[in-house]
Amino acid sequence: MFNIERWQEIFDTIRKNKLRTFLTGLSVASGIFILVVLLGFGQGMTNGVAKEFEQDATNRIAVWTGVTTVEYKGLNPGRFIELKNEDYDLLIKKYEDDIEFKSSVFRIWNGIATYKNESGNYRVEGVYPDYQFIENASLSAGRFLNYDDHNGNEKVIVIGHKVYRDLFGKKEAIGEQVQISGINFKVVGVFTDPGGEREESKVFLPLSTSQRVFAGGNTIRNLGFTLKPQRTFQQAVRQSIIFTNEIQSFLQERHIVAPEDESAIDTWNSLEEAKRYYDLMDMIKLFFWVVGICTIVAGVVGVSNIMLIIVKERTKEIGIRKAIGAQPWSIIGMILHESIFVTAIAGFLGLIFSMALLEVVGPNVEIDYIVNPSVNFNVALTTVIVLIVAGALAGFFPAWRAARIKPIDALRDE
Amino acid sequence: MNFTKESGKPRYFVIELIKMIEIKDLHKSYVMGENSLHVLKGIDFTVKEGELVAIMGSSGSGKSTLLNILGMLDEADKGSYYLDGKPIKNLSEKIAARYRNKFLGFVFQSFNLITYKSALENVAMPLYYQGMKRNERNKKAMRYLEKVGLADWATHLPNELSGGQNQRVAIARALASEPKVLLADEPTGALDSTTSYEVMRIIQSINDEGKTILIVTHEDDIAHMCKRIVNLRDGVIIKDSKINQVRTKSATHV
Numbered sequence: 001m002f003n004i005e006r007w008q009e010i011f012d013t014i015r016k017n018k019l020r021t022f023l024t025g026l027s028v029a030s031g032i033f034i035l036v037v038l039l040g041f042g043q044g045m046t047n048g049v050a051k052e053f054e055q056d057a058t059n060r061i062a063v064w065t066g067v068t069t070v071e072y073k074g075l076n077p078g079r080f081i082e083l084k085n086e087d088y089d090l091l092i093k094k095y096e097d098d099i100e101f102k103s104s105v106f107r108i109w110n111g112i113a114t115y116k117n118e119s120g121n122y123r124v125e126g127v128y129p130d131y132q133f134i135e136n137a138s139l140s141a142g143r144f145l146n147y148d149d150h151n152g153n154e155k156v157i158v159i160g161h162k163v164y165r166d167l168f169g170k171k172e173a174i175g176e177q178v179q180i181s182g183i184n185f186k187v188v189g190v191f192t193d194p195g196g197e198r199e200e201s202k203v204f205l206p207l208s209t210s211q212r213v214f215a216g217g218n219t220i221r222n223l224g225f226t227l228k229p230q231r232t233f234q235q236a237v238r239q240s241i242i243f244t245n246e247i248q249s250f251l252q253e254r255h256i257v258a259p260e261d262e263s264a265i266d267t268w269n270s271l272e273e274a275k276r277y278y279d280l281m282d283m284i285k286l287f288f289w290v291v292g293i294c295t296i297v298a299g300v301v302g303v304s305n306i307m308l309i310i311v312k313e314r315t316k317e318i319g320i321r322k323a324i325g326a327q328p329w330s331i332i333g334m335i336l337h338e339s340i341f342v343t344a345i346a347g348f349l350g351l352i353f354s355m356a357l358l359e360v361v362g363p364n365v366e367i368d369y370i371v372n373p374s375v376n377f378n379v380a381l382t383t384v385i386v387l388i389v390a391g392a393l394a395g396f397f398p399a400w401r402a403a404r405i406k407p408i409d410a411l412r413d414e
Numbered sequence: 415m416n417f418t419k420e421s422g423k424p425r426y427f428v429i430e431l432i433k434m435i436e437i438k439d440l441h442k443s444y445v446m447g448e449n450s451l452h453v454l455k456g457i458d459f460t461v462k463e464g465e466l467v468a469i470m471g472s473s474g475s476g477k478s479t480l481l482n483i484l485g486m487l488d489e490a491d492k493g494s495y496y497l498d499g500k501p502i503k504n505l506s507e508k509i510a511a512r513y514r515n516k517f518l519g520f521v522f523q524s525f526n527l528i529t530y531k532s533a534l535e536n537v538a539m540p541l542y543y544q545g546m547k548r549n550e551r552n553k554k555a556m557r558y559l560e561k562v563g564l565a566d567w568a569t570h571l572p573n574e575l576s577g578g579q580n581q582r583v584a585i586a587r588a589l590a591s592e593p594k595v596l597l598a599d600e601p602t603g604a605l606d607s608t609t610s611y612e613v614m615r616i617i618q619s620i621n622d623e624g625k626t627i628l629i630v631t632h633e634d635d636i637a638h639m640c641k642r643i644v645n646l647r648d649g650v651i652i653k654d655s656k657i658n659q660v661r662t663k664s665a666t667h668v
């Protein structure tokens with residue numbers, strides 16, 4: 001390998017067989033390129049799914065109501081089921097030991113928020129202080145709602161970051177008065193949410209205030225809970241499924257709803273969904289690995305093919321070299337040396353180029369479910385090495401054969 | 415004690431001339447599936463140092479087969495072969511390669527130059543395999559190109575040269591490693607008569623310097639420019655005789 005004469009001979013050969021070198025290099029480089037980009041997007045998809053999922057607390061359980069669709073105990077379908085504060089109070093008492101965070105939600109329809117000349121239509125909800133954790137929101141300014149706000153029916157709101165940007169631009173928002181459907185509220189906090197803009201287009205106010213000011217009486221739209229952590233993910237999933245089913249039955253019984261009537265009292269269990277997500281993520285990962293491995297296999301086959309063709313093409317040359325006294329090993333060495341050199345350079349070029357692309361484009365990708373595609377450098381490096389070794393192996397056997405046969409047989413090759 | 419006639423003056427040599435090539439009872443068959451073609455059926459002959467031998471015979475008589483075996487490009491099935499006193503039998507690939515490189519120079523009818531290398535690089539190839547440094551081997555290759563009158567064409571690729579020029583490059587390549595024996599299989603077969611004579615003139619001048627040369631040809635005039643003619647037919651030597659060499663006119667270098 002450190003024989004300078006050999007290097008010169010290789011460079012001469014490469015310089016004088018530019019097309020062959022270019023085509024070999026191109027196929028290796030593009031193989032690596034495709035693989036890296038592919039794995040990058042696989043990772044991007046995994047990231048995207050993970051992000052989608054961060055928008056709420058991972059173990060959130062939600063309950064909401066609708067219209068009955070089945071006749072039950074002599075009651076006609078088409079009844080609207082309305083949850084009451086009582087339902088909430090009974091539930092949190094019953095499951096005191098299991099519940100970590102809890103809130104009921106009163107939704108104000110057509111919540112138009114106005115500040116000076118700016119206004120916008122947002123999702124406005126009356127909630128309990130715990131709701132911050134159920135939403136997985138964090139404060140970027142001020143504070144979230146607290147129990148004093150609740151007990152005092154304070155006219156205060158916490159706004160999402162999107163709302164803040166729309167109404168205030170870059171100005172200070174804390175302490176300012178914002179009108180919600182014409183009624184003044186004082187902004188006490190601004191929150192961000194990993195779920196992004198959609199989750200940050202919300203306005204929260206104390207539940208009690210919302211019911212009183214917007215004529216809600218004691219009705220609530222939905223319920224949100226998280227459960228205390230369990231030791232394992234499996235246990236957590238099992239417990240949350242049991243809990244979800246129990247509260248559903250409890251409410252169905254109280255409101256006289258058929259057990260199978262999903263549209264009257266519906267539930268959402270993040271953890272159960274989480275499990276699905278995790279399974280999906282595993283599937284995505286598996287899929288990209290399978291595709292990746294297929295790509296590598298295709299690359300290996302491609303490189304091997306090229307090497308076979310190159311050796312075939314050079315059989316006569318090998319015969320000539322043998323006739324003038326080339327040692328068999330010098331012929332094998334020459335072919336392998338060239339092959340390894342070309343695949344290595346091309347492989348690394350493909351690697352650098354694709355990594356650069358991911359590096360530049362990756363952070364700017366803003367498609368749902370694809371976030372920051374990136375690739376594990378070691379995986380990419382391993383691939384390059386696999387291709388180099390494959391090229392070398394694929395070149396070795398025909399080269400070895402060509403170097404062994406009688407010079408006259410090699411010369412006869414056309 | 416040997417006696418030769420040169421320029422009409424008798425001279426006496428006191429040393430025995432070295433036997434460069436000595437073969438005995440050489441056999442070779444080509445096996446193709448079921449059939450076997452017995453091409454060489456027991457060849458015996460000896461070539462001494464400094465000889466210029468033409469091997470003649472009709473097409474298919476086994477001339478090339480014989481020369482390939484002598485050039486170690488192919489192997490005989492049976493019989494013995496001594497090259498400069500060394501037995502050529504069951505050699506390892508390594509040794510065989512070294513012998514080809516050091517002892518033998520081969521010239522083919524179809525030149526067999528490496529197409530992507532210049533004339534100079536082609537001539538320098540055997541020296542590369544001798545492990546000679548680049549500068550040194552280029553210098554030496556240049557000397558041999560001058561010898562065949564192609565110094566000005568050193569950087570040209572084979573496809574930029576005429577057939578005669580290519581054959582002269584091939585001869586320069588065969589000579590560059592200073593082999594003991596030069597073997598040429600129909601070196602003029604692909605050339606017209608003028609260029610053929612030019613090539614033969616070079617071969618004669620190399621022989622004048624003492625190189626042992628064997629040429630395969632089926633052309634009478636070419637054969638008569640040698641000093642000895644061996645006739646092959648049906649795989650055996652039917653005639654082997656010394657002749658009066660016809661000298662080529664010393665043409666001017668192209």
Ligand SMILES: Nc1ncnc2c1ncn2[C@@H]1O[C@H](COP(=O)(O)OP(=O)(O)O)[C@@H](O)[C@H]1O
Binds near residue numbers: 474479
């Ligand atoms: N590789 C081969 N396989 C089979 N038959 C061959 C091979 N080479 C030569 N022959 C046959 O051997 C005979 C002698 O060939 P060759 O030595 O090339 O003759 P020449 O050179 O005198 O024309 C011919 O009949 C030819 O067809």
Ligand SMILES: [Mg+2]
Binds near residue numbers: 477478479
């Ligand atoms: Mg022939």
